[in-house]
Amino acid sequence: MSDNKVGTYKFVAEPFHVDFTGKLTMGVLGNHLLNCAGFHAADRGFGIAELNENHYTWVLSRLAIELEDMPRQYEVFNIQTWVENVYRLFTDRNFAILNKEGKYIGYARSVWAMISMETRKPADLLTLHGGSITDYICDKECPIEKPGRIKVTQQTPVAEYLTKYSDIDINGHVNSIKYIEHILDLFPIETFKEKSLKRFEMAYVAESYYGDTLSFYLEEKAENEYDIEVKKNNQEVVVRSKVIFK
Protein backbone atom coordinates (compact mmCIF):
# COMPACT_ATOMS: atom_id res chain seq x y z
CA MET A 1 0.00 0.00 0.00
CA SER A 2 2.78 2.42 0.94
CA ASP A 3 4.45 1.85 -2.44
CA ASN A 4 1.23 2.64 -4.22
CA LYS A 5 1.01 6.05 -2.56
CA VAL A 6 4.05 7.49 -4.34
CA GLY A 7 4.04 7.57 -8.15
CA THR A 8 7.42 7.70 -9.94
CA TYR A 9 7.72 8.86 -13.55
CA LYS A 10 10.79 8.91 -15.78
CA PHE A 11 11.75 11.75 -18.14
CA VAL A 12 14.60 12.81 -20.40
CA ALA A 13 15.64 16.46 -20.73
CA GLU A 14 15.01 17.02 -24.45
CA PRO A 15 17.15 19.43 -26.51
CA PHE A 16 14.38 21.99 -27.04
CA HIS A 17 13.42 21.79 -23.37
CA VAL A 18 16.70 23.14 -22.01
CA ASP A 19 17.74 26.77 -21.86
CA PHE A 20 20.95 28.38 -23.10
CA THR A 21 22.82 26.98 -20.06
CA GLY A 22 21.82 23.43 -21.05
CA LYS A 23 19.54 23.02 -18.01
CA LEU A 24 15.87 22.06 -18.13
CA THR A 25 13.63 25.14 -18.15
CA MET A 26 11.29 25.85 -15.24
CA GLY A 27 8.32 25.89 -17.64
CA VAL A 28 9.07 22.37 -18.88
CA LEU A 29 9.65 21.12 -15.32
CA GLY A 30 6.31 22.65 -14.31
CA ASN A 31 4.65 20.89 -17.26
CA HIS A 32 6.17 17.56 -16.19
CA LEU A 33 5.02 18.07 -12.57
CA LEU A 34 1.45 18.76 -13.66
CA ASN A 35 1.52 15.74 -15.97
CA CYS A 36 2.73 13.56 -13.08
CA ALA A 37 -0.13 14.88 -10.94
CA GLY A 38 -2.48 13.82 -13.74
CA PHE A 39 -0.93 10.33 -14.16
CA HIS A 40 -0.93 9.73 -10.40
CA ALA A 41 -4.54 10.82 -9.94
CA ALA A 42 -5.78 8.93 -13.01
CA ASP A 43 -4.08 5.69 -11.89
CA ARG A 44 -5.91 5.95 -8.56
CA GLY A 45 -9.35 6.69 -9.96
CA PHE A 46 -9.57 10.43 -9.39
CA GLY A 47 -8.09 11.75 -12.64
CA ILE A 48 -9.52 14.41 -14.91
CA ALA A 49 -11.24 11.88 -17.19
CA GLU A 50 -13.13 10.26 -14.30
CA LEU A 51 -13.98 13.63 -12.76
CA ASN A 52 -15.15 15.04 -16.09
CA GLU A 53 -17.70 12.26 -16.39
CA ASN A 54 -19.29 13.72 -13.28
CA HIS A 55 -18.77 17.29 -14.50
CA TYR A 56 -15.96 18.05 -12.08
CA THR A 57 -12.39 19.05 -12.78
CA TRP A 58 -9.14 19.78 -10.93
CA VAL A 59 -7.96 23.39 -10.70
CA LEU A 60 -4.38 24.25 -9.77
CA SER A 61 -4.24 26.95 -7.12
CA ARG A 62 -0.61 27.09 -5.95
CA LEU A 63 2.71 25.70 -7.10
CA ALA A 64 6.09 26.13 -5.36
CA ILE A 65 9.27 24.55 -6.71
CA GLU A 66 12.63 24.63 -4.94
CA LEU A 67 15.78 23.26 -6.53
CA GLU A 68 19.42 22.64 -5.81
CA ASP A 69 20.05 21.65 -9.41
CA MET A 70 18.27 21.05 -12.71
CA PRO A 71 18.60 18.08 -15.10
CA ARG A 72 20.98 18.71 -17.99
CA GLN A 73 20.27 18.14 -21.71
CA TYR A 74 19.73 14.40 -22.42
CA GLU A 75 19.80 13.57 -18.69
CA VAL A 76 17.34 10.93 -17.51
CA PHE A 77 15.58 12.02 -14.34
CA ASN A 78 12.61 10.95 -12.23
CA ILE A 79 9.73 12.80 -10.65
CA GLN A 80 7.91 11.38 -7.64
CA THR A 81 4.52 12.64 -6.53
CA TRP A 82 2.19 11.92 -3.63
CA VAL A 83 -0.77 13.42 -1.75
CA GLU A 84 0.19 15.08 1.54
CA ASN A 85 -3.20 16.26 2.78
CA VAL A 86 -6.83 16.29 1.77
CA TYR A 87 -9.15 18.94 3.17
CA ARG A 88 -12.74 19.63 2.26
CA LEU A 89 -11.93 22.17 -0.46
CA PHE A 90 -8.22 21.69 -1.15
CA THR A 91 -5.64 18.97 -1.46
CA ASP A 92 -1.87 19.32 -1.08
CA ARG A 93 0.19 17.32 -3.56
CA ASN A 94 3.98 17.19 -3.27
CA PHE A 95 6.75 16.26 -5.68
CA ALA A 96 10.41 15.29 -5.59
CA ILE A 97 12.85 15.57 -8.50
CA LEU A 98 15.68 13.01 -8.67
CA ASN A 99 18.68 13.33 -10.96
CA LYS A 100 20.22 10.53 -13.02
CA GLU A 101 22.10 9.19 -9.99
CA GLY A 102 18.85 9.05 -8.01
CA LYS A 103 19.84 11.99 -5.81
CA TYR A 104 17.09 14.39 -4.72
CA ILE A 105 17.79 17.70 -6.49
CA GLY A 106 14.49 19.44 -5.80
CA TYR A 107 11.01 19.34 -4.36
CA ALA A 108 7.69 20.97 -5.17
CA ARG A 109 4.41 21.61 -3.42
CA SER A 110 1.05 22.19 -5.08
CA VAL A 111 -2.45 23.00 -3.91
CA TRP A 112 -5.51 21.93 -5.90
CA ALA A 113 -9.24 22.42 -5.70
CA MET A 114 -11.95 20.42 -7.41
CA ILE A 115 -14.68 22.48 -9.04
CA SER A 116 -17.96 21.82 -10.75
CA MET A 117 -17.63 22.49 -14.48
CA GLU A 118 -21.19 23.77 -14.52
CA THR A 119 -21.24 26.15 -11.56
CA ARG A 120 -17.41 26.70 -11.31
CA LYS A 121 -17.94 26.31 -7.56
CA PRO A 122 -15.59 24.23 -5.40
CA ALA A 123 -16.66 20.69 -4.59
CA ASP A 124 -16.16 18.66 -1.41
CA LEU A 125 -13.09 16.43 -1.80
CA LEU A 126 -13.98 14.35 1.23
CA THR A 127 -17.11 13.05 -0.46
CA LEU A 128 -15.32 12.23 -3.77
CA HIS A 129 -15.63 8.42 -4.20
CA GLY A 130 -16.71 8.24 -0.56
CA GLY A 131 -13.54 9.98 0.59
CA SER A 132 -11.25 7.32 -0.88
CA ILE A 133 -8.74 9.96 -1.94
CA THR A 134 -7.70 10.10 1.74
CA ASP A 135 -6.45 6.50 1.44
CA TYR A 136 -3.53 7.88 -0.56
CA ILE A 137 -2.35 10.43 1.99
CA CYS A 138 1.34 9.85 2.53
CA ASP A 139 3.80 11.31 5.05
CA LYS A 140 6.84 11.28 2.74
CA GLU A 141 9.16 14.18 3.55
CA CYS A 142 9.00 17.37 1.47
CA PRO A 143 11.65 19.63 3.02
CA ILE A 144 10.68 22.95 1.39
CA GLU A 145 8.48 25.72 2.66
CA LYS A 146 4.81 25.90 1.77
CA PRO A 147 3.75 28.49 -0.81
CA GLY A 148 3.87 31.86 0.95
CA ARG A 149 2.38 35.29 0.69
CA ILE A 150 3.20 37.29 -2.45
CA LYS A 151 2.57 41.01 -2.28
CA VAL A 152 3.19 43.61 -4.96
CA THR A 153 2.38 47.29 -4.48
CA GLN A 154 4.23 48.55 -7.57
CA GLN A 155 1.79 50.41 -9.85
CA THR A 156 3.88 50.63 -13.03
CA PRO A 157 4.17 47.48 -15.14
CA VAL A 158 7.61 46.36 -16.36
CA ALA A 159 6.07 44.65 -19.39
CA GLU A 160 2.82 44.12 -21.23
CA TYR A 161 1.86 41.13 -23.35
CA LEU A 162 -1.11 40.54 -25.61
CA THR A 163 -2.14 36.88 -25.31
CA LYS A 164 -1.95 34.88 -28.54
CA TYR A 165 -3.08 31.60 -30.09
CA SER A 166 -0.15 29.62 -28.60
CA ASP A 167 -0.99 30.73 -25.06
CA ILE A 168 -4.46 29.21 -25.00
CA ASP A 169 -5.29 25.72 -23.71
CA ILE A 170 -8.19 23.36 -24.38
CA ASN A 171 -10.31 25.19 -21.78
CA GLY A 172 -9.89 28.49 -23.58
CA HIS A 173 -7.61 29.86 -20.83
CA VAL A 174 -4.01 31.04 -20.96
CA ASN A 175 -2.25 27.87 -19.90
CA SER A 176 -0.52 27.54 -16.52
CA ILE A 177 2.88 26.88 -18.09
CA LYS A 178 2.85 29.90 -20.40
CA TYR A 179 2.58 32.21 -17.37
CA ILE A 180 5.82 30.68 -16.06
CA GLU A 181 7.58 31.40 -19.37
CA HIS A 182 6.27 34.96 -19.59
CA ILE A 183 7.31 35.69 -15.99
CA LEU A 184 10.85 34.36 -16.43
CA ASP A 185 11.12 36.36 -19.67
CA LEU A 186 10.87 39.53 -17.55
CA PHE A 187 14.47 38.93 -16.46
CA PRO A 188 17.44 39.73 -18.71
CA ILE A 189 19.45 36.72 -19.87
CA GLU A 190 22.42 37.95 -17.80
CA THR A 191 20.49 37.02 -14.64
CA PHE A 192 20.37 33.39 -15.79
CA LYS A 193 24.06 33.50 -16.72
CA GLU A 194 25.17 34.66 -13.28
CA LYS A 195 22.54 32.95 -11.12
CA SER A 196 20.28 29.96 -11.07
CA LEU A 197 16.68 29.64 -9.99
CA LYS A 198 16.45 28.51 -6.39
CA ARG A 199 12.73 28.79 -5.76
CA PHE A 200 9.76 29.57 -7.99
CA GLU A 201 6.20 30.07 -6.81
CA MET A 202 2.95 30.56 -8.66
CA ALA A 203 -0.46 31.52 -7.26
CA TYR A 204 -3.21 31.04 -9.85
CA VAL A 205 -5.89 33.55 -8.91
CA ALA A 206 -8.12 33.99 -11.98
CA GLU A 207 -8.24 32.95 -15.64
CA SER A 208 -7.18 35.07 -18.58
CA TYR A 209 -8.28 34.58 -22.17
CA TYR A 210 -7.27 35.09 -25.81
CA GLY A 211 -6.84 38.78 -26.59
CA ASP A 212 -6.36 39.85 -22.96
CA THR A 213 -3.48 42.23 -22.32
CA LEU A 214 -1.37 41.00 -19.42
CA SER A 215 0.54 43.59 -17.37
CA PHE A 216 3.48 42.45 -15.27
CA TYR A 217 4.29 44.27 -12.02
CA LEU A 218 7.61 43.38 -10.46
CA GLU A 219 9.04 44.21 -7.06
CA GLU A 220 12.43 43.33 -5.59
CA LYS A 221 11.72 42.13 -2.04
CA ALA A 222 15.28 41.28 -1.02
CA GLU A 223 18.54 40.50 -2.79
CA ASN A 224 17.75 37.90 -5.47
CA GLU A 225 14.07 37.76 -4.46
CA TYR A 226 11.29 39.13 -6.66
CA ASP A 227 7.51 39.21 -6.34
CA ILE A 228 5.50 39.52 -9.54
CA GLU A 229 1.84 40.26 -10.06
CA VAL A 230 0.10 39.79 -13.40
CA LYS A 231 -3.12 41.65 -14.13
CA LYS A 232 -5.36 41.33 -17.16
CA ASN A 233 -6.54 44.45 -18.96
CA ASN A 234 -5.14 46.60 -16.14
CA GLN A 235 -7.75 45.34 -13.71
CA GLU A 236 -8.10 41.89 -12.22
CA VAL A 237 -5.13 39.98 -10.78
CA VAL A 238 -4.62 36.77 -12.74
CA VAL A 239 -1.49 35.24 -11.16
CA ARG A 240 1.17 36.12 -8.60
CA SER A 241 4.66 34.70 -8.56
CA LYS A 242 7.80 34.71 -6.44
CA VAL A 243 11.20 34.14 -8.02
CA ILE A 244 14.30 33.55 -5.89
CA PHE A 245 17.71 33.23 -7.52
CA LYS A 246 20.90 32.04 -5.89
Added chain:
Amino acid sequence: MSDNKVGTYKFVAEPFHVDFTGKLTMGVLGNHLLNCAGFHAADRGFGIAELNENHYTWVLSRLAIELEDMPRQYEVFNIQTWVENVYRLFTDRNFAILNKEGKYIGYARSVWAMISMETRKPADLLTLHGGSITDYICDKECPIEKPGRIKVTQQTPVAEYLTKYSDIDINGHVNSIKYIEHILDLFPIETFKEKSLKRFEMAYVAESYYGDTLSFYLEEKAENEYDIEVKKNNQEVVVRSKVIFK
Protein backbone atom coordinates in the same frame (compact mmCIF):
# COMPACT_ATOMS: atom_id res chain seq x y z
CA MET B 1 17.90 -4.69 -42.24
CA SER B 2 14.80 -3.08 -43.74
CA ASP B 3 13.17 -2.95 -40.31
CA ASN B 4 16.17 -1.20 -38.87
CA LYS B 5 15.89 1.58 -41.45
CA VAL B 6 12.63 2.97 -40.09
CA GLY B 7 12.53 4.13 -36.47
CA THR B 8 9.15 4.24 -34.71
CA TYR B 9 8.58 6.31 -31.57
CA LYS B 10 5.50 6.51 -29.39
CA PHE B 11 4.05 9.70 -27.89
CA VAL B 12 1.01 10.91 -25.98
CA ALA B 13 -0.58 14.30 -26.66
CA GLU B 14 -0.14 15.97 -23.26
CA PRO B 15 -2.68 18.52 -21.90
CA PHE B 16 -0.34 21.53 -22.20
CA HIS B 17 0.71 20.44 -25.68
CA VAL B 18 -2.70 20.82 -27.29
CA ASP B 19 -4.29 24.06 -28.46
CA PHE B 20 -7.74 25.41 -27.64
CA THR B 21 -9.30 22.95 -30.12
CA GLY B 22 -7.78 20.02 -28.18
CA LYS B 23 -5.40 19.14 -31.03
CA LEU B 24 -1.62 18.82 -30.73
CA THR B 25 0.11 22.09 -31.62
CA MET B 26 2.38 22.33 -34.67
CA GLY B 27 5.25 23.49 -32.45
CA VAL B 28 5.03 20.39 -30.25
CA LEU B 29 4.72 18.13 -33.30
CA GLY B 30 7.82 19.80 -34.78
CA ASN B 31 9.66 19.23 -31.48
CA HIS B 32 8.71 15.53 -31.53
CA LEU B 33 9.84 15.17 -35.17
CA LEU B 34 13.24 16.69 -34.40
CA ASN B 35 13.60 14.47 -31.32
CA CYS B 36 12.80 11.41 -33.45
CA ALA B 37 15.47 12.48 -35.94
CA GLY B 38 17.88 12.64 -33.00
CA PHE B 39 16.90 9.23 -31.58
CA HIS B 40 17.07 7.58 -35.03
CA ALA B 41 20.48 9.05 -35.85
CA ALA B 42 21.92 8.31 -32.39
CA ASP B 43 20.77 4.67 -32.51
CA ARG B 44 22.62 4.27 -35.82
CA GLY B 45 25.87 5.90 -34.76
CA PHE B 46 25.50 9.31 -36.36
CA GLY B 47 23.77 11.26 -33.61
CA ILE B 48 24.71 14.63 -32.20
CA ALA B 49 26.75 13.15 -29.33
CA GLU B 50 28.94 11.09 -31.69
CA LEU B 51 29.29 13.98 -34.14
CA ASN B 52 30.15 16.44 -31.37
CA GLU B 53 33.11 14.30 -30.35
CA ASN B 54 34.50 15.03 -33.78
CA HIS B 55 33.41 18.68 -33.61
CA TYR B 56 30.57 18.29 -36.09
CA THR B 57 26.86 18.86 -35.62
CA TRP B 58 23.58 18.54 -37.53
CA VAL B 59 21.87 21.70 -38.76
CA LEU B 60 18.23 21.70 -39.82
CA SER B 61 17.73 23.48 -43.12
CA ARG B 62 14.15 22.72 -44.18
CA LEU B 63 11.06 21.21 -42.63
CA ALA B 64 7.69 20.59 -44.34
CA ILE B 65 4.76 19.00 -42.52
CA GLU B 66 1.47 18.04 -44.16
CA LEU B 67 -1.46 16.71 -42.20
CA GLU B 68 -4.95 15.36 -42.62
CA ASP B 69 -5.51 15.34 -38.88
CA MET B 70 -3.72 15.97 -35.58
CA PRO B 71 -3.64 13.79 -32.45
CA ARG B 72 -6.15 14.84 -29.78
CA GLN B 73 -5.45 15.46 -26.07
CA TYR B 74 -4.34 12.19 -24.36
CA GLU B 75 -4.20 10.35 -27.70
CA VAL B 76 -1.33 7.90 -28.14
CA PHE B 77 0.31 8.29 -31.54
CA ASN B 78 3.46 7.16 -33.32
CA ILE B 79 6.05 8.90 -35.43
CA GLN B 80 8.14 6.99 -37.94
CA THR B 81 11.32 8.39 -39.43
CA TRP B 82 13.80 7.27 -42.06
CA VAL B 83 16.54 8.60 -44.36
CA GLU B 84 15.41 9.10 -47.95
CA ASN B 85 18.59 10.40 -49.56
CA VAL B 86 22.15 11.27 -48.68
CA TYR B 87 24.06 13.77 -50.80
CA ARG B 88 27.48 15.21 -50.21
CA LEU B 89 26.22 18.27 -48.33
CA PHE B 90 22.61 17.41 -47.45
CA THR B 91 20.49 14.54 -46.32
CA ASP B 92 16.72 14.16 -46.69
CA ARG B 93 14.93 12.66 -43.68
CA ASN B 94 11.23 11.86 -43.86
CA PHE B 95 8.57 11.24 -41.21
CA ALA B 96 5.11 9.73 -40.95
CA ILE B 97 2.59 10.43 -38.18
CA LEU B 98 0.19 7.63 -37.25
CA ASN B 99 -2.88 8.11 -35.06
CA LYS B 100 -4.00 5.80 -32.26
CA GLU B 101 -5.58 3.40 -34.76
CA GLY B 102 -2.31 3.20 -36.69
CA LYS B 103 -3.70 5.21 -39.61
CA TYR B 104 -1.33 7.60 -41.39
CA ILE B 105 -2.57 11.12 -40.60
CA GLY B 106 0.43 13.08 -41.84
CA TYR B 107 3.92 13.13 -43.25
CA ALA B 108 6.91 15.40 -43.03
CA ARG B 109 10.11 16.04 -44.96
CA SER B 110 13.29 17.58 -43.61
CA VAL B 111 16.65 18.56 -45.04
CA TRP B 112 19.78 18.58 -42.88
CA ALA B 113 23.41 19.57 -43.31
CA MET B 114 26.35 18.57 -41.15
CA ILE B 115 28.71 21.40 -40.23
CA SER B 116 31.99 21.77 -38.47
CA MET B 117 31.47 23.41 -35.07
CA GLU B 118 34.79 25.19 -35.47
CA THR B 119 34.53 26.61 -38.99
CA ARG B 120 30.67 26.47 -39.29
CA LYS B 121 31.36 25.12 -42.81
CA PRO B 122 29.40 22.18 -44.23
CA ALA B 123 31.02 18.77 -44.01
CA ASP B 124 30.92 15.87 -46.48
CA LEU B 125 28.22 13.40 -45.42
CA LEU B 126 29.50 10.71 -47.76
CA THR B 127 32.75 10.43 -45.84
CA LEU B 128 31.03 10.32 -42.41
CA HIS B 129 31.92 6.90 -40.90
CA GLY B 130 33.12 5.84 -44.38
CA GLY B 131 29.74 6.68 -45.92
CA SER B 132 27.85 4.21 -43.69
CA ILE B 133 24.93 6.64 -43.37
CA THR B 134 23.96 5.57 -46.92
CA ASP B 135 23.29 2.04 -45.58
CA TYR B 136 20.15 3.46 -43.99
CA ILE B 137 18.65 4.96 -47.13
CA CYS B 138 15.10 3.70 -47.39
CA ASP B 139 12.51 3.97 -50.16
CA LYS B 140 9.44 4.15 -47.89
CA GLU B 141 6.72 6.30 -49.42
CA CYS B 142 6.34 9.92 -48.34
CA PRO B 143 3.42 11.21 -50.41
CA ILE B 144 3.81 14.96 -49.80
CA GLU B 145 5.58 17.57 -51.87
CA LYS B 146 9.16 18.58 -51.14
CA PRO B 147 9.75 21.93 -49.43
CA GLY B 148 9.12 24.59 -52.06
CA ARG B 149 10.05 28.15 -52.82
CA ILE B 150 8.87 30.79 -50.36
CA LYS B 151 8.90 34.37 -51.58
CA VAL B 152 7.82 37.49 -49.74
CA THR B 153 8.06 40.97 -51.26
CA GLN B 154 5.98 42.74 -48.60
CA GLN B 155 8.04 45.53 -47.01
CA THR B 156 5.88 46.30 -43.96
CA PRO B 157 6.02 43.87 -41.05
CA VAL B 158 2.79 42.63 -39.48
CA ALA B 159 4.49 42.10 -36.12
CA GLU B 160 7.75 42.63 -34.28
CA TYR B 161 9.12 40.55 -31.44
CA LEU B 162 12.10 41.10 -29.16
CA THR B 163 13.68 37.69 -28.43
CA LYS B 164 13.74 36.68 -24.77
CA TYR B 165 15.33 34.19 -22.38
CA SER B 166 12.78 31.44 -23.19
CA ASP B 167 13.52 31.62 -26.91
CA ILE B 168 17.19 30.71 -26.62
CA ASP B 169 18.57 27.17 -26.89
CA ILE B 170 21.80 25.58 -25.63
CA ASN B 171 23.66 26.90 -28.70
CA GLY B 172 22.67 30.48 -27.89
CA HIS B 173 20.28 30.63 -30.88
CA VAL B 174 16.54 31.23 -31.01
CA ASN B 175 15.31 27.65 -31.08
CA SER B 176 13.74 26.12 -34.18
CA ILE B 177 10.45 25.40 -32.41
CA LYS B 178 9.97 28.92 -31.06
CA TYR B 179 9.93 30.31 -34.62
CA ILE B 180 7.01 27.97 -35.37
CA GLU B 181 5.06 29.31 -32.37
CA HIS B 182 5.81 32.95 -33.19
CA ILE B 183 4.76 32.47 -36.82
CA LEU B 184 1.45 30.78 -35.94
CA ASP B 185 0.80 33.54 -33.39
CA LEU B 186 0.60 35.98 -36.33
CA PHE B 187 -2.85 34.55 -37.12
CA PRO B 188 -5.95 35.46 -35.13
CA ILE B 189 -7.49 32.65 -33.11
CA GLU B 190 -10.56 32.76 -35.39
CA THR B 191 -8.43 31.29 -38.19
CA PHE B 192 -7.80 28.19 -36.06
CA LYS B 193 -11.47 27.99 -35.13
CA GLU B 194 -12.66 27.95 -38.72
CA LYS B 195 -9.77 26.12 -40.37
CA SER B 196 -7.06 23.63 -39.63
CA LEU B 197 -3.42 23.57 -40.66
CA LYS B 198 -2.94 21.53 -43.80
CA ARG B 199 0.71 22.21 -44.56
CA PHE B 200 3.46 24.03 -42.71
CA GLU B 201 6.94 24.73 -44.07
CA MET B 202 10.02 26.22 -42.50
CA ALA B 203 13.27 27.27 -44.18
CA TYR B 204 15.99 27.97 -41.64
CA VAL B 205 18.28 30.51 -43.30
CA ALA B 206 20.34 32.13 -40.53
CA GLU B 207 20.53 32.19 -36.73
CA SER B 208 19.10 34.87 -34.48
CA TYR B 209 20.18 35.59 -30.92
CA TYR B 210 19.02 36.94 -27.56
CA GLY B 211 18.00 40.58 -27.86
CA ASP B 212 17.44 40.51 -31.63
CA THR B 213 14.25 42.12 -32.84
CA LEU B 214 12.42 39.81 -35.23
CA SER B 215 10.17 41.39 -37.87
CA PHE B 216 7.49 39.26 -39.50
CA TYR B 217 6.48 39.95 -43.12
CA LEU B 218 3.38 38.14 -44.28
CA GLU B 219 1.91 37.74 -47.76
CA GLU B 220 -1.27 35.97 -48.83
CA LYS B 221 -0.30 33.92 -51.91
CA ALA B 222 -3.67 32.29 -52.57
CA GLU B 223 -6.79 31.54 -50.59
CA ASN B 224 -5.66 29.97 -47.29
CA GLU B 225 -1.99 30.11 -48.32
CA TYR B 226 0.49 32.47 -46.64
CA ASP B 227 4.21 33.04 -47.07
CA ILE B 228 6.09 34.55 -44.13
CA GLU B 229 9.57 35.96 -43.93
CA VAL B 230 11.29 36.75 -40.62
CA LYS B 231 14.16 39.21 -40.52
CA LYS B 232 16.35 40.11 -37.59
CA ASN B 233 16.99 43.75 -36.75
CA ASN B 234 15.33 44.76 -40.05
CA GLN B 235 18.15 43.31 -42.09
CA GLU B 236 19.07 39.68 -42.54
CA VAL B 237 16.48 37.00 -43.31
CA VAL B 238 16.44 34.42 -40.51
CA VAL B 239 13.63 32.05 -41.52
CA ARG B 240 10.93 31.74 -44.17
CA SER B 241 7.70 29.84 -43.73
CA LYS B 242 4.63 28.76 -45.69
CA VAL B 243 1.33 28.15 -43.94
CA ILE B 244 -1.59 26.50 -45.75
CA PHE B 245 -4.95 26.13 -44.01
CA LYS B 246 -7.89 24.03 -45.14
